[in-house]
Amino acid sequence: MTDTASRPGPGRPPSMTDPVGSILGAAAGLFAGKGYEGASLQDVARAVGMTKAGIYHYFGSKQDLYDAIVLSVLSDMLENAQAAVAQADGHDTRLRAFMVSHGRYLQENHDKYRASFIGRAGGDTTGYTENQIDARRNYTRFLEQIIRDGCADGAFETDDVPTTARGILGMLNWMARWYQPTGPKNAAEIADGYATLILAGLAPR
Amino acid sequence: MTDTASRPGPGRPPSMTDPVGSILGAAAGLFAGKGYEGASLQDVARAVGMTKAGIYHYFGSKQDLYDAIVLSVLSDMLENAQAAVAQADGHDTRLRAFMVSHGRYLQENHDKYRASFIGRAGGDTTGYTENQIDARRNYTRFLEQIIRDGCADGAFETDDVPTTARGILGMLNWMARWYQPTGPKNAAEIADGYATLILAGLAPR
DNA sequence: CCATTTACCTACCCATCGGTCGGTAATTGT
DNA sequence: ACAATTACCGACCGATGGGTAGGTAAATGG
Numbered sequence: 369m370t371d372t373a374s375r376p377g378p379g380r381p382p383s384m385t386d387p388v389g390s391i392l393g394a395a396a397g398l399f400a401g402k403g404y405e406g407a408s409l410q411d412v413a414r415a416v417g418m419t420k421a422g423i424y425h426y427f428g429s430k431q432d433l434y435d436a437i438v439l440s441v442l443s444d445m446l447e448n449a450q451a452a453v454a455q456a457d458g459h460d461t462r463l464r465a466f467m468v469s470h471g472r473y474l475q476e477n478h479d480k481y482r483a484s485f486i487g488r489a490g491g492d493t494t495g496y497t498e499n500q501i502d503a504r505r506n507y508t509r510f511l512e513q514i515i516r517d518g519c520a521d522g523a524f525e526t527d528d529v530p531t532t533a534r535g536i537l538g539m540l541n542w543m544a545r546w547y548q549p550t551g552p553k554n555a556a557e558i559a560d561g562y563a564t565l566i567l568a569g570l571a572p573r
Numbered sequence: 574m575t576d577t578a579s580r581p582g583p584g585r586p587p588s589m590t591d592p593v594g595s596i597l598g599a600a601a602g603l604f605a606g607k608g609y610e611g612a613s614l615q616d617v618a619r620a621v622g623m624t625k626a627g628i629y630h631y632f633g634s635k636q637d638l639y640d641a642i643v644l645s646v647l648s649d650m651l652e653n654a655q656a657a658v659a660q661a662d663g664h665d666t667r668l669r670a671f672m673v674s675h676g677r678y679l680q681e682n683h684d685k686y687r688a689s690f691i692g693r694a695g696g697d698t699t700g701y702t703e704n705q706i707d708a709r710r711n712y713t714r715f716l717e718q719i720i721r722d723g724c725a726d727g728a729f730e731t732d733d734v735p736t737t738a739r740g741i742l743g744m745l746n747w748m749a750r751w752y753q754p755t756g757p758k759n760a761a762e763i764a765d766g767y768a769t770l771i772l773a774g775l776a777p778r
Numbered sequence: 779c780c781a782t783t784t785a786c787c788t789a790c791c792c793a794t795c796g797g798t799c800g801g802t803a804a805t806t807g808t
Numbered sequence: 809a810c811a812a813t814t815a816c817c818g819a820c821c822g823a824t825g826g827g828t829a830g831g832t833a834a835a836t837g838g
Contacts, residue, residue, distance in 0.1 A: 489608025
């Protein structure tokens with residue numbers, strides 16, 4: 369469908385569009401829609417106006433391609449979250465900034481996000497590389513630290529920080545399954561609503 | 574791995590164990606671990622001590638087999654939730670009963686649950702049959718009704734019931750990705766903790 | 779102007795996939 | 809006792825999967 373590159377024949381002039389970028393984009397769309405196993409490299413090649421062998425010129429394997437997507441998503445999300453949180457002051461504001469930043473990323477990178485979070489079936493460790501697991505852990509730890517800091521200052525109250533963090537990420541990540549950009553609220557707004565709910569839940573009584 | 578049935582050769586005696594049940598069980602385990610596309614009927618057959626063709630004696634297609642699992646999970650969960658909620662009085666208690674019942678189902682049917690909720694990649698409508706979508710909607714509506722009733726009586730406060738319901742289900746369903754029965758808390762306890770958090774968040778201020 | 783590199787393509791390999799076909803031994807109904 | 813049914817199995821099918829080999833034309837560097 370996304371057929372940006374024309375094919376004037378073998379030995380084409382320097383392609384206007386960065387091929388790595390369009391491969392990544394097409395792959396993200398397909399993994400998001402049909403899943404990692406469900407989408408073939410044939411599909412990706414077709415979407416990008418190339419052959420399967422052409423893709424192997426840029427990526428060593430299907431897994432490599434998927435890796436590149438997930439890693440970029442995770443590192444971008446962490447970077448965004450850090451920037452957003454750094455600008456916020458107060459524990460409530462910080463947690464809200466984290467969650468809204470997460471929602472905004474989904475909103476602006478729907479395919480990549482979905483590919484990363486629901487692109488593969490099975491558990492958290494199935495088919496994910498070490499790098500991916502590390503990146504996920506970094507992101508999770510960052511959220512946990514926000515919560516922990518809030519607890520230390522008496523702004524939040526929880527008896528189990530990791531489980532709370534997982535719950536928050538669950539609300540957010542599950543959006544990948546149902547969120548549609550055409551809905552009445554955008555993802556950042558939804559995340560903001562969830563932040564309000566969670567913040568009230570975490571308030572010490 | 575799970576090789577309960579022995580194979581004494583063609584024309585075996587009446588198998589002690591219900592073949593449909595063991596196929597369903599083996600398939601659930603494999604779909605949970607490797608995903609719908611990642612697990613082959615060959616795998617299922619091997620796990621159950623049968624041939625692929627043997628499975629087609631009981632199920633018309635791979636999709637049928639998956640359908641049977643998902644539909645049973647969804648209808649069992651709804652039934653459990655209805656029973657649990659019926660016994661509870663007060664809006665808080667009812668919502669908590671719903672969530673704990675959800676957690677308990679995960680705990681007691683880990684493979685089937687995972688197969689149903691993260692067994693397929695992609696969005697909520699990809700690769701799911703009409704029946705599955707209906708069953709999911711019934712379950713979601715039931716939760717929404719609990720929340721709406723609470724709001725009507727002034728026990729809860731939300732401006733967006735469907736989105737709140739999705740958030741709650743997100744926390745719960747995402748557990749399929751990370752919950753391990755060997756952890757310090759069981760799934761029902763975790764769900765109970767989430768209920769406490771959500772209930773505080775929903776309290777009118 | 780020529781050698782190298784880049785950026786692909788065509789053709790192919792082999793494993794595996796979902797699914798089918800025709801059999802066959804035990805079980806069941808009469 | 810015998811026909812029908814049940815519960816499978818072995819062999820097979822066409823399609824497709826990830827991945828590879830070897831080529832070829834344009835772009836690039838000297």
